[in-house]
Amino acid sequence: MAEKREDEVYVLGAFDGLQVVExxxxxxxxxxxxCKSTDLKTCGYLVATAETSSDTFSLSGMFATSYVFPDVLLTGVQxxxxxxxxxxxxxxxxxxGTSKPVLSVTLFGRWYEKDPPHPQQGFPGCGY
Structure with missing residues (x-):
């Protein structure tokens, strides 16, 4: 990090499993x-601003799917x-470097083959 502030904390996270929210x-x-504050219990809460900047960085992971989508948010949720x-x-x-400080950098993999089966649903008005 080019300019690390003592009042900001970043964490690295990983998840691999069935998600059942929404x-x-x-x-x-x-x-x-x-994180929202230096208290690690606030990690994962909505954060809109950051001050810490970086010159360069990379993020990579080992995924079991080829459907991997990048997502990057900068301060101001941009x-x-x-x-x-x-x-x-x-x-x-x-x-x-980035135009503004980073809020999050994420690689989101979707393993469609492991999604639970859903009953076939027709489309209203289409004769299905």
């Missing part, structure tokens, strides 16, 4: 995120198209 699906997640690059090996990199 539906049932099987994600694999690798994430770097800013998406950053064009500031990050996904390499062919799935590594998410930034080599030139």
């Amino acid at each position: 539906g049932e699906y099987y994600p694999q997640i690798c994430t770097l995120l800013k 998406l950053v198209p064009g500031e990050f690059q996904v390499l062919s090996d799935g590594c998410l990199i930034n080599q030139n």
